[in-house]
Amino acid sequence: MHDDLFSHLTSTPEPFVPGAYLLRDFVGQQDQPLLHDLQRILAQAPWRHMQTPGGLTMSVAMSNCGKLGWVSDRRGYRYASLDPLSGLPWPKMPPSFEALAQSAAAVAGCEQFQPDACLINRYESGTKLSLHQDKDERDFSQPIVSVSLGVAAIFLFGGLKRSDPVLRTELTHGDVVVWGGPSRLRYHGIAPLKPEEHPLMGRVRINLTFRAAG
Numbered sequence: 164m165h166d167d168l169f170s171h172l173t174s175t176p177e178p179f180v181p182g183a184y185l186l187r188d189f190v191g192q193q194d195q196p197l198l199h200d201l202q203r204i205l206a207q208a209p210w211r212h213m214q215t216p217g218g219l220t221m222s223v224a225m226s227n228c229g230k231l232g233w234v235s236d237r238r239g240y241r242y243a244s245l246d247p248l249s250g251l252p253w254p255k256m257p258p259s260f261e262a263l264a265q266s267a268a269a270v271a272g273c274e275q276f277q278p279d280a281c282l283i284n285r286y287e288s289g290t291k292l293s294l295h296q297d298k299d300e301r302d303f304s305q306p307i308v309s310v311s312l313g314v315a316a317i318f319l320f321g322g323l324k325r326s327d328p329v330l331r332t333e334l335t336h337g338d339v340v341v342w343g344g345p346s347r348l349r350y351h352g353i354a355p356l357k358p359e360e361h362p363l364m365g366r367v368r369i370n371l372t373f374r375a376a377g
């Protein structure tokens with residue numbers, strides 16, 4: 164199915180650093196079905212601000228879908244199969260989400276991507292995500308696929324050490340970034356969101372981050 168939806172992008176694009184690909188407007192017309200499915204997920208697993216292990220409240224609001232969901236609390240960061248708010252399994256990953264993630268990974272050269280977790284992030288004006296590595300997953304041979312929706316944001320893409328220089332790239336509605344291979348453990352983050360408005364989404368940015376976690 165997704166071969167048809169995303170057939171406008173068939174050749175492997177150039178990585179912007181080895182192992183990392185920026186697929187501009189990869190989502191295209193699929194944003195509406197994606198947002199529709201997102202509303203269903205949020206009805207079951209609403210936005211929440213998680214606590215860091217140090218006891219701070221994260222400014223990014225989060226939810227998850229898929230077999231596993233990323234959670235943070237005083238006990239640390241981890242993946243969990245149950246939503247701690249409801250005690251129920253996280254909402255299933257909708258086919259629209261999975262198809263998009265797998266197509267983007269394939270375009271970036273990862274044909275076998277099987278995401279079992281999708282962390283959903285919501286940024287409001289001023290919200291940022293500090294530089295971090297995604298390293299709570301079991302298998303670093305699988306890439307991260309990150310989908311941007313809504314207000315544009317500056318994506319910070321550093322190196323394998325926190326002190327390495329950081330590239331700054333604007334991500335707009337529909338852009339997808341895939342990072343794996345030698346880039347899988349690069350530090351990355353989001354600069355404070357500007358107080359702008361997106362015609363479809365209002366004053367927020369939503370990011371879907373697909374991972375093979377378990």
Ligand SMILES: O=C(O)CCC(=O)C(=O)O
Pocket residue numbers: 282284292297309318351352353370372
């Ligand atoms: O919002 C983004 O683009 C990045 C999100 C991220 O790095 C994460 O959820 O680990």
Ligand SMILES: [Fe+2]
Pocket residue numbers: 295296297351
């Ligand atoms: Fe991340």
